[in-house]
Amino acid sequence: MKKTAVVVGAGLGGLSTAIRLQHAGWQVTVLEKNHQVGGRCRTVQQDEFVFDAGPTLLLMPDVLHSLFRSVGRELDDYLELLRCRPNYRLTFGDGSRLDVSSDMDSMSDQLDAIEPGSGDSLRRYLADAGYKYRVARKRFVERNFRHWSEFLTLQNLYFMQKTHTLRNLDSHVRSYFRDPRLALAFTFQTMYLGLAPHDAPSVYSLLPYTEMVEGIWHPRGGMGRISEVLLDLATELGAAVETSVEVSRVTSQGRRVTGVETLDGRLVAGDVLVMNADLPYAYRHLLPGDRSRRSVRRLNKLDYGSSAFLLYLGLDRRYPDLVHHNAFLSTDPTENFDAIFRRKELPVDPSIYVCAAGRTDPSMAPVEKDALYVLVPVSALNGNIRWERDAGAFRDRILDKLESSGLSDLREHIVSERVFTPEDFATTYNTARGNAFGISHGFWQIGYMRPGNKASELDNLYFVGASTVPGGGVPMVVIGSKLVAERVREDA
Numbered sequence: 001m002k003k004t005a006v007v008v009g010a011g012l013g014g015l016s017t018a019i020r021l022q023h024a025g026w027q028v029t030v031l032e033k034n035h036q037v038g039g040r041c042r043t044v045q046q047d048e049f050v051f052d053a054g055p056t057l058l059l060m061p062d063v064l065h066s067l068f069r070s071v072g073r074e075l076d077d078y079l080e081l082l083r084c085r086p087n088y089r090l091t092f093g094d095g096s097r098l099d100v101s102s103d104m105d106s107m108s109d110q111l112d113a114i115e116p117g118s119g120d121s122l123r124r125y126l127a128d129a130g131y132k133y134r135v136a137r138k139r140f141v142e143r144n145f146r147h148w149s150e151f152l153t154l155q156n157l158y159f160m161q162k163t164h165t166l167r168n169l170d171s172h173v174r175s176y177f178r179d180p181r182l183a184l185a186f187t188f189q190t191m192y193l194g195l196a197p198h199d200a201p202s203v204y205s206l207l208p209y210t211e212m213v214e215g216i217w218h219p220r221g222g223m224g225r226i227s228e229v230l231l232d233l234a235t236e237l238g239a240a241v242e243t244s245v246e247v248s249r250v251t252s253q254g255r256r257v258t259g260v261e262t263l264d265g266r267l268v269a270g271d272v273l274v275m276n277a278d279l280p281y282a283y284r285h286l287l288p289g290d291r292s293r294r295s296v297r298r299l300n301k302l303d304y305g306s307s308a309f310l311l312y313l314g315l316d317r318r319y320p321d322l323v324h325h326n327a328f329l330s331t332d333p334t335e336n337f338d339a340i341f342r343r344k345e346l347p348v349d350p351s352i353y354v355c356a357a358g359r360t361d362p363s364m365a366p367v368e369k370d371a372l373y374v375l376v377p378v379s380a381l382n383g384n385i386r387w388e389r390d391a392g393a394f395r396d397r398i399l400d401k402l403e404s405s406g407l408s409d410l411r412e413h414i415v416s417e418r419v420f421t422p423e424d425f426a427t428t429y430n431t432a433r434g435n436a437f438g439i440s441h442g443f444w445q446i447g448y449m450r451p452g453n454k455a456s457e458l459d460n461l462y463f464v465g466a467s468t469v470p471g472g473g474v475p476m477v478v479i480g481s482k483l484v485a486e487r488v489r490e491d492a
């Protein structure tokens with residue numbers, strides 16, 4: 001008899017864990033509350049337009065390649081990856097622009113025009129970031145920490161000291177670039193992790209490094225295609241993936257999980273349970289109460305990072321100035337970060353990200369029309385912002401800024417529109433406090449300090465996804481599936 005595993009949630013974490021466990025000889029059942037798989041990573045059709053619903057930038061594609069290779073398949077047989085060129089176009093508060101690309105000559109020319117000599121600074125910055133990326137990935141990201149002593153080894157302490165890990169990214173980058181626009185261009189990426197650059201450890205300079213050196217990619221058909229091909233692979237290997245099935249509680253006996261109960265009263269038994277639903281939500285709502293009270297107290301103290309306010313806009317025209325990825329940055333980035341992360345209010349002059357995927361992939365938008373995905377980082381749900389009251393005015397603030405930043409008469413060209421707020425994150429995906437990127441990734445919430453992928457209260461309960469190790473982001477949760485599958489196999 002095969003051992004059985006139940007996976008709650010068919011996000012990227014759940015699907016990739018199912019693939020690894022099924023391949024390792026387990027019989028896996030995945031239960032997903034929504035009718036579509038992929039969780040935050042899905043593609044949605046809205047009238048004649050196609051939108052990535054959540055993630056839009058595929059970084060570190062080698063992670064997906066190695067998932068497929070680990071089960072004897074080739075990603076290229078399932079998915080076509082297109083490279084985005086340039087990586088993105090930044091428009092600063094003063095109207096000046098920078099096209100960030102992997103072409104170092106073009107970067108040097110553009111940077112030197114902003115700050116003489118900064119082309120060379122970029123090379124030095126990337127050399128330092130590349131070292132951090134290689135070491136951090138091997139020693140901190142792609143490994144399990146079962147104990148403090150595995151995290152705080154002499155080698156790791158040396159690395160942290162050498163790279164000034166506790167120094168913040170903002171001051172690190174300012175030792176390379178004096179112009180505030182360049183400092184912003186190479187730090188704003190911490191927003192992907194729900195962090196302000198001045199709260200982020202300097203090791204996160206590895207983010208612009210991965211973008212510039214390995215490139216930014218787009219799967220033909222949209223990011224949701226990644227989830228669809230993971231579903232295909234999981235089912236091909238024999239896993240059962242059931243959608244529109246919501247788990248209402250985890251069942252247990254003593255220190256062992258016995259399975260789960262679904263909203264319609266069905267009991268699904270398993271030898272192990274892998275929880276892909278957001279970890280803090282699962283502790284609060286699905287785990288047996290008396291065992292998890294202590295953990296819930298700890299969870300209340302976590303920093304839930306940020307969320308996102310999204311507009312999906314179908315337009316009856318194209319704006320030629322847009323490339324695939326665009327960011328219209330705030331005139332006062334520090335004030336913008338403080339509003340989101342410190343005061344937890346809506347920013348007055350927000351930074352706005354606009355994705356026009358039709359530039360790389362014609363299947364995303366009809367000819368001469370456009371599908372614009374607009375994302376504004378905002379605080380996770382906290383009581384200060386009431387979205388049913390505030391969403392309309394915030395939408396107008398965003399459209400005003402886009403119209404004055406070159407997308408003239410934008411409102412007149414919107415023919416299809418949908419708004420998605422942090423409250424929608426909470427109800428659609430069950431993310432705690434409507435977070436978009438998982439709990440925050442500040443120094444005290446990474447590595448051994450992040451909620452682990454194995455529960456301490458129950459012997460056969462594991463976690464995978466953005467709020468556990470190693471963290472959020474498409475490649476990270478797929479790496480997380482490797483880590484959790486390793487622990488399940490070890491324990492078995």
Ligand SMILES: Cc1cc2nc3c(=O)[nH]c(=O)nc-3n(C[C@H](O)[C@H](O)[C@H](O)COP(=O)(O)OP(=O)(O)OC[C@H]3O[C@@H](n4cnc5c(N)ncnc54)[C@H](O)[C@@H]3O)c2cc1C
Nearest residue numbers: 009011012013033039040055056057247277465466473474
């Ligand atoms: C707006 C946005 C933009 C992003 N941009 C990028 C980007 O450009 N690049 C990048 O790499 N990353 C990006 N990310 C992050 C990335 O999308 C996530 O880290 C990743 O998709 C999370 O995967 P997951 O498996 O942890 O969680 P999820 O996708 O949340 O999957 C969890 C699944 O569990 C299901 N579930 C929850 N509760 C239950 C229940 N009780 N019963 C059954 N099922 C349940 C949910 O419906 C969901 O499908 C972005 C995220 C967002 C939201």
